[in-house]
Amino acid sequence: MTAQHPPLLPLLLAGALLFSGSAMAVEAPPASDSQQDVARASDAPLPQDGKPQATKELRQAKSYTVTTAPTEALELAAPKLPDLSGYTAEAVNAKIDRSKKGSATVRRMVQQDALKEFIGGNNRMAEWVTRQRGMPQAIFVEGGYMSLSELSKKVPKQYLSSDANGVYTLRLPLVVAHNASLQIDKDVKELHLSQDRGAFIVNDGKLFITGSNLTGWNEAKKAPATFKKPEEFRPFLLSWGGTETYIVNSKIASFGYNTSKSYGLSISQYTPNMSKQMGRGMPTGWIIGSEFSDMWYGFYCYETQDFVVKDNTYRDNIIYGIDPHDRSRRLVIAGNTVFGTHKKHGIIISREVDDSWIINNKVYENKLSGIVIDRNSVNNLVAYNEVYRNESDGITLYESSNNLLWGNKVVSNDRHGIRLRNSVNIRLYENLAVDNHLVGVYGHIKDLSDTDRDIDLDPFDTKVSMIVVGGQLVSNGSGPLSIDSPLSVELYRVAMLAPTKSSGISFSGILGDKQNEILDLMVRQDKAVLIDPVESQAELQD
Structure with a gap:
């Protein structure tokens, strides 16, 4: 069952959304957006531009249509979360084999x-x-x-x-040694x-x-x-x-x-x-109920599987709070509090970190983004996190497709609430993006060929698509939603109140060009909306 929301139209009216036959003004993100990316959100070797120069030309080359979409396929049950009840101090103690004494x-x-x-x-x-x-x-x-x-x-x-x-x-x-166990206990x-x-x-x-x-x-x-x-x-x-x-x-x-x-x-x-030479399997383990501070990285892993990071505090660390990396999988990052990272992000998974859960964390007041999904990390669930007052985006996805964001609260971040770059099939369900300085949900493309990125190691496509269902995009400084040159966008049951500095809602990107049609279908008719390029429809007919 999807979450129930108040009726959409009264919420919009409360936000001073007015309809008329004339086109509504389009309010784009500030012109300094890309410069802020380079100065404040860079994660070397990936210099970030908020809007690529090619975007305008691509938009001119494409014509988009706005149609209704069937709602049945958009209705998803709430995601099933892993059972974390077994990850306890008692369970850890039961794993310790004291029968053979070491030397x-x-x-x-x-x-x-x-x-x-x-x-x-x-x-x-x-x-x-x-x-x-x-x-x-x-x-x-030993x-x-x-x-x-x-x-x-x-x-x-x-x-x-x-x-x-x-x-x-x-x-x-x-x-x-490999045949040994060491315990550092309360003694x-x-x-x-x-x-x-x-x-x-x-x-x-x-x-x-x-x-x-x-x-x-x-x-x-x-x-x-x-x-x-x-x-x-x-x-x-x-x-x-x-x-x-x-x-x-x-x-x-x-x-x-x-x-x-x-x-x-x-x-x-x-x-x-x-x-x-060693022929070892992937490392694993649990970190639960602990505190990490003044660490270069609070937690880092590489080619690790089934690791659980649960109910910890990561505070005032230098580069990252939590940083799973290359080809790690089936990680559980749950119930952690991550704040005060000095240089970069609170939580980041990067380079093929797949099939993992980032759930129920509080991530706030970090130097750049709160949570980042990066470099072809796919099939992850980011759910029920509270992400607020970070100095860049709340949640950022870079070149990472096929991920589900569900029920996150993304509030008062200095840039975008949720940002997608070069990522397709991103499903955004029941998220709340409120009072972020720029756009509530922002999608864009960027050509990274001229950067120092290793394209063989970290390939990318300049494509972006998203499905946004339920939730609220409320009082974000540059509007609720913006996306440029998408393969497709689907919208359904999204409550949008006006940004704080405008008397009415305005979309930017291709959504701004089709704003009246989108709002008419989604608000007046309470239907799902599909926005896609004319050429993609022609390909389907062929």
Whole structure:
């Protein structure tokens, strides 16, 4: 059953929509729209233009018709959400196998598969030679289960020590081997990873962080290793292919910097050459009820599957709050609060992140967009999120077709409420876009051939189409809806009140050219509206 709404016509009349025989004025987005994109919404290497130069020529070359569309095909049942009730602290505890005790050793980092990323090219080994003042070493947990407090009794105190208050300090890299499990539990009130000595954690087996706090730590200053500059080493946590990672009711802060696999908290398949050698499956795990702050990336994953990120807080992180990446699938990102990202977006999935759920999150006051679906990420559900006061768009889709946005509240964002670029078959159902500075829903195309985008890696088509059913587009600064050069647009049961700076509703793009026809069918006759090019109809007849 679709959600019920108040009668459409009274809402429109309340918004001062007046009909007449003459054409209504078209109010386009501000002329500075594309410049704002480049200055404020760029996600390198994808410089963004709000409106491509080719748009006007394409519009002149196409003639559009407005007709009624059958409503039956537009009526969708509310999407079925995944059952999240089983993702609990108790369920995580049940996964811990303590039957076989592990062992610990300290040995050199060289010739260790799990550490090759950090001792290879680009003088990365020099980082640890300098910080350890000699040939770099790491702690290895192997052969079974061990807690961090047990580990501290197995290795020299200069490498892992604790005080009477349950505060531990790690001064070497720590590796959980493929046949091992490590638990950092509530007995560890806080684990400081020494920035001075180059400490980090690599999980190559199973890692459980349950009720503890992990902090990147500057021992010289006796303070957290707060972010200073992108290239400065800070401790980090990485889980490789074939691993399981579970983080529950914990806090992690001041991790990560701008170097591969060292972003903060990363879940990643091995690099392509290593992946062939290791033969591991995709990594997985759960992060629930935890808090992440002052991270380069709050969460990053690469070729990861069935990972659950649930009921966490991501605040004041540097680049992204949550950033699933290349070829990850069946992710659940649910119930998180993501705010205060300093440089870019709150939540972004990018490059073939498919078949995933972004649901019931609160995403606000981030530097650019709240939620972004990017680079051919398809078959995702973005539903019931509250996305507000972000400094760019509320929800942005770049070159990502076949996605469903349902029941989102997108409010008071500095640019568009929902924005689509080069994306087709985008279904927008029961969304509320209110008081956004520019357009409530904005669709456009852009030719990216002349950018530094790798077209082979990230192909695109300059095509856009959408279906908008139900919901409300209310008091958005430049109008409720705008789309240029679409393959098609379908509208049904959409409530639209006037923008704050105009006494009446005005569409822009091709919708402005057909505004009277659209409103007559959709409002006066309460019918579904189909807008498509004349040539597409001719192709169907052929």
